[in-house]
Amino acid sequence: MSHRGLLKMLAGFGLMAYEISCVERGLTLMNRDLPPRFMYAKQWQHLTMFILLTLNGCIDIMSKNLLPQRCVPLEKGVLVLTFYVLLLLLVSHVQDSAGVEMHVHSLLILVVLLLMLVFTAKLWAPDTFQLAVIETFLFQMMGSWLVQAGFILYKPVSGFPWEDDNISDIMFVTTFFCWHVMINALCLLGIYGVSSFWHRCYHPSWKLTGSREAPCYIYSRRPLYQLLQEVEQSEKDDQALLSKSSP
Structure with a gap:
């Protein structure tokens, strides 16, 4: 079972339900005035972000549990597309913000932009160790800063709101x-x-296990020159056997 995909789906559904419940009269798209106007722009953007998270989890579960063979490029491609859309939403999200809220979201946009670049680079270099470390670090930054942003914007520790001026x-x-x-x-x-x-x-015993994506290679700790000597010796033995067997 894809636990990561399941957690994404549960978190997405929970956040969508919370966002809808926060609007007293219901999350309507347009009012009934003439001419009609769009309503709850930020709430709809939040809802779109949570839908992206849920769809990303669905793709992970489908790739790992429903397809006959796991499709890792599909998972990575959908993840990259999710962050592209997330970056567009965040850039539009700060249009009517100012002061502290604007600065908090700008720093979050910086982290999302770097993550998007890392994910794009990993499409061509998926096994690069440095990119994997940077990805983990940026995910930590995104998560911890979202928690900090919640306290700054909605529930300051001091009990007094931050001042934009x-x-x-x-x-x-x-x-x-x-x-x-x-x-x-x-x-x-x-x-x-x-x-x-x-x-x-x-010194735990790590057993080399094969995967469906790449073959398994066995690593030898002996020096290279010893391996070359053994190969040359085996070739000489083969030639000696052939010379003896020939009339």
Whole structure:
């Protein structure tokens, strides 16, 4: 079972239900005035983002559990397309924002833009270790900054709303973002350090298992010159056998 896809679907459905319930008179698209006008622009953009998350989870489950063979390019392609659409929505989302809200969303747009570039690069270099590390770090940044943005915009820790005309508040938004960068980098480094220490101390037996996407190669720890000598010796033995068998 694709647990990642299932979590995406559950989170998407839950967020969609919450967004719809937040509107008292219902999430209508247009009013009944003449001429009619679109209503709840930001709420509809939030709903579109949550629909994208749900569809992404559906694709993961379909690729891993419903298709006869898992299609990894399909999953990655849909993920890249999701972030392209998400970036467009976020750029439009800040049109009527100002002050602290504008700055918070601008920093989020920066993270989403970098993630989009990393995902696009991974379409041509899927097995690059550096891109995988950057992707993990940017996902950590996106998640932690979304939590921080919720506290800044809707429930400040001090109990008082942030002031848009106060330059100190806007400067501290950037400071908090830099703190998130450092904390997430330290968390990633700590996880890598603990994993590396455990692997070197306990030497777990990693068994090479084949996958449906790529063949499995066996790695030899012997030097290359020894392998070449063995190959040459085997060729000489073969030639000696052929010379003996020939009349």
